[in-house]
Amino acid sequence: MTETTHFTITTEQGRIDKVLETLMPNQSRSQLKQAIEAKLVRVADHAVKPSYRVASGDVITVTIPDPVALDLEAEDIPLDIVYEDEDVIVVNKPAGMVVHPSAGHSNHTLVNALLYHSPLSTINGTFRPGIVHRIDKDTSGLLMVAKNDHAHQSLAKQLKDKTNLREYIALVHGVIKQDTGTIDAPIGRSPKDRKKQAIVADGRHAVTHYRVLERYLNYTLILCWLETGRTHQIRVHMKSIGHPLAGDPLYGPRKTINGSGQFLHAEKLGFKHPTTGRQLVFEAPLPADFQKVIKRLEAQQSPN
Numbered sequence: 543m544t545e546t547t548h549f550t551i552t553t554e555q556g557r558i559d560k561v562l563e564t565l566m567p568n569q570s571r572s573q574l575k576q577a578i579e580a581k582l583v584r585v586a587d588h589a590v591k592p593s594y595r596v597a598s599g600d601v602i603t604v605t606i607p608d609p610v611a612l613d614l615e616a617e618d619i620p621l622d623i624v625y626e627d628e629d630v631i632v633v634n635k636p637a638g639m640v641v642h643p644s645a646g647h648s649n650h651t652l653v654n655a656l657l658y659h660s661p662l663s664t665i666n667g668t669f670r671p672g673i674v675h676r677i678d679k680d681t682s683g684l685l686m687v688a689k690n691d692h693a694h695q696s697l698a699k700q701l702k703d704k705t706n707l708r709e710y711i712a713l714v715h716g717v718i719k720q721d722t723g724t725i726d727a728p729i730g731r732s733p734k735d736r737k738k739q740a741i742v743a744d745g746r747h748a749v750t751h752y753r754v755l756e757r758y759l760n761y762t763l764i765l766c767w768l769e770t771g772r773t774h775q776i777r778v779h780m781k782s783i784g785h786p787l788a789g790d791p792l793y794g795p796r797k798t799i800n801g802s803g804q805f806l807h808a809e810k811l812g813f814k815h816p817t818t819g820r821q822l823v824f825e826a827p828l829p830a831d832f833q834k835v836i837k838r839l840e841a842q843q844s845p846n
Contacts, residue, residue: 551600558583559592562604563702569606571698573665577606614643614671619655624824629693629816630686631660631672634826637682637802642670656687663694674698675708675771680791680803682829683710684811696816701771707812710766710776711755711828713805713835714785715795718754718762725750725779729772738792739774741782748772750779758839761788761799765809777804788835801831 547566554561562574562583574583581589582605585596596602622634635641635652642653653671656662662672665688672687674697688694700706730745732738749769756763762785766776777793780786786794790804799805812823828836 546603546605549602549604551596551598551602553598554596556595557592558585558590558594558596558602561596562602566604571702572670573606574604577604582606614657615649615654616658617649617654618658619650621652621655621659623659624684624826625822626660627815629689630697631656631689632811632822632824633685633687635677635682635685635808637680637829637831640679641676641685642673652685660689663688663691665691665694665698675701677808678774678777678804678806681710681806681808682826682832683808684824684826685808686811686813688816693816697813700813704769705814707810707823708768708771708808709810710768711807711809711832712752712764712766712776712780713788713799713832714762714764714780715788715798716760716762716785717757718764718785720754722753723751723783725752725783727779727782729775729778739772739778741778746770746772748775748779750776752780756836756840759842761839763836763839776806799835801835805832805835807832 549565554564559574559578563571566574577583578592583590584603585594585600623631624634625632640651643649643651653673656672664671672689674686674688674694677683677685686697688697726749727741728743728745729739729748730742732740733742747770750766752764752766754762755765768775777787777790781793787804787806788794788799789801807828810823810825812821814821
């Protein structure tokens with residue numbers, strides 16, 4: 543059923559897309575984005591762009607359309623399921639698998655495999671049923687998937703409130719001298735290359751923390767944990783401080799370690815169960831090719 547909501551701005555400030563995320567916490571970011579793009583977010587009966595800055599007294603009308611019926615092929619693709627119950631699935635995604643279909647890539651994705659396995663939430667519509675958060679095609683590791691809309695709303699709110707746990711293992715170029723660090727730099731689409739993200743002044747707030755695990759000749763193994771979840775966040779942030787990910791075909795140097803893509807693995811995932819409220823934490827070991835590279839680096843002379 544189509545839902546229409548009215549708001550009157552009092553103290554809220556900033557871009558309307560950001561303000562609506564606060565005013566409508568039960569709606570996913572993608573739903574709000576789709577509503578704006580479809581001209582279903584209006585101020586004084588005029589459709590506005592995501593960059594519109596709200597003003598005191600603005601009357602905002604937001605219409606969230608009915609979820610689009612799913613029209614994807616369910617495919618019998620093996621899944622590495624770490625945990626599953628009536629509400630959620632935690633899956634260990636292999637490097638090389640796309641999370642959800644997009645234009646020009648309609649099958650053989652994690653979503654196609656999940657649809658064969660189980661019913662999924664409808665909040666994200668046609669192409670992203672069940673998907674609460676994503677990792678890149680060539681990034682391996684843990685993802686939480688919602689099997690119903692109640693679970694989806696709960697998990698999405700935890701992401702927004704930064705109460706969940708997401709830790710990654712990454713291998714980067716160069717030897718990082720400091721043991722820990724934080725990168726706080728806004729990320730948006732690169733003005734030079736639309737395939738890339740970049741540090742841009744008007745980008746979205748992004749924070750990555752990291753800790754050195756091991757130092758090798760010309761490389762460093764790090765643990766990263768996220769406060770935000772921007773597209774290519776770790777890849778862009780590490781490049782920005784001069785330590786791009788090894789194997790990264792988009793942000794790394796030409797001379798790098800060969801593999802299935804960037805050496806980045808979502809090792810640990812934690813969240814509160816949407817129904818029971820119990821804290822759940824899961825871990826996934828490094829893929830075999832990642833472990834093989836680490837052993838090779840360990841065999842070389844240490845910089846220490």
